[in-house]
Amino acid sequence: MDRKQVAKATTKVISSYLTYQAVQTVLAQLTETNPPLALWLRSFSGRKIVQDGEVYLLALLAESQELAFRIMTVRKQLVEDIMDDLPEMVFYEIEHQNSQHRKQQLEKLSQLSITEPNSHLESSSEQL
Amino acid sequence: MDRKQVAKATTKVISSYLTYQAVQTVLAQLTETNPPLALWLRSFSGRKIVQDGEVYLLALLAESQELAFRIMTVRKQLVEDIMDDLPEMVFYEIEHQNSQHRKQQLEKLSQLSITEPNSHLESSSEQL
Numbered sequence: 001m002d003r004k005q006v007a008k009a010t011t012k013v014i015s016s017y018l019t020y021q022a023v024q025t026v027l028a029q030l031t032e033t034n035p036p037l038a039l040w041l042r043s044f045s046g047r048k049i050v051q052d053g054e055v056y057l058l059a060l061l062a063e064s065q066e067l068a069f070r071i072m073t074v075r076k077q078l079v080e081d082i083m084d085d086l087p088e089m090v091f092y093e094i095e096h097q098n099s100q101h102r103k104q105q106l107e108k109l110s111q112l113s114i115t116e117p118n119s120h121l122e123s124s125s126e127q128l
Numbered sequence: 129m130d131r132k133q134v135a136k137a138t139t140k141v142i143s144s145y146l147t148y149q150a151v152q153t154v155l156a157q158l159t160e161t162n163p164p165l166a167l168w169l170r171s172f173s174g175r176k177i178v179q180d181g182e183v184y185l186l187a188l189l190a191e192s193q194e195l196a197f198r199i200m201t202v203r204k205q206l207v208e209d210i211m212d213d214l215p216e217m218v219f220y221e222i223e224h225q226n227s228q229h230r231k232q233q234l235e236k237l238s239q240l241s242i243t244e245p246n247s248h249l250e251s252s253s254e255q256l
């Protein structure tokens with residue numbers, strides 16, 4: 001998969017995830033304002049897993065246009081609220097996790113080198 | 129969940145998805161250069177689903193530090209390559225899909241109005 005395809009596939013994943021988050025937001029609102037409808041939406045969303053946001057919305061549109069339109073509005077608000085900050089957050093997250101993994105691996109290797117000097121030499125040569 | 133929490137959770141989802149994509153990239157490279165290792169990584173990745181990228185990498189680090197470091201490097205390249213374009217792509221994707229759903233729903237309602245004039249009136253009033 002080239003970079004363009006990865007970007008497109010990632011876009012779909014984010015869009016579906018924000019649809020899932022929009023469903024959670026509407027569920028929380030309905031639990032306060034209209035518990036029976038919250039119950040209905042929870043049961044519907046349990047049957048239709050929000051794996052593909054568009055498939056979920058198409059199914060919901062056939063049952064309740066009002067709720068589907070509401071979720072569509074909320075996911076649009078969500079994307080407007082959070083997307084600008086995301087590139088930096090994802091850069092930082094991956095850089096941070098990578099450096100944590102490297103650090104822990106080094107610590108593990110240096111502990112091995114104290115207890116088993118030979119295995120340390122093997123591990124070091126593996127890295128070259 | 130407030131906006132900050134949604135942004136954090138979305139960051140985790142993107143990070144794990146890019147780890148999955150990095151695994152696919154390394155698998156494709158190894159299939160060309162080292163088929164037995166590709167087979168091993170495919171089997172390992174089948175057993176450890178890349179649902180949480182960090183859990184997957186921790187497990188892989190214990191088995192093959194070299195492959196884990198390689199996947200970490202590739203996911204960092206991926207995030208550098210695609211993240212800047214993503215906000216606009218996700219904005220567009222959600223706006224486009226929302227407008228498609230609304231358009232199709234209108235078309236469905238107007239078809240109903242041709243075949244069943246009464247149900248059209250009911251549908252129209254429901255939307256008010």
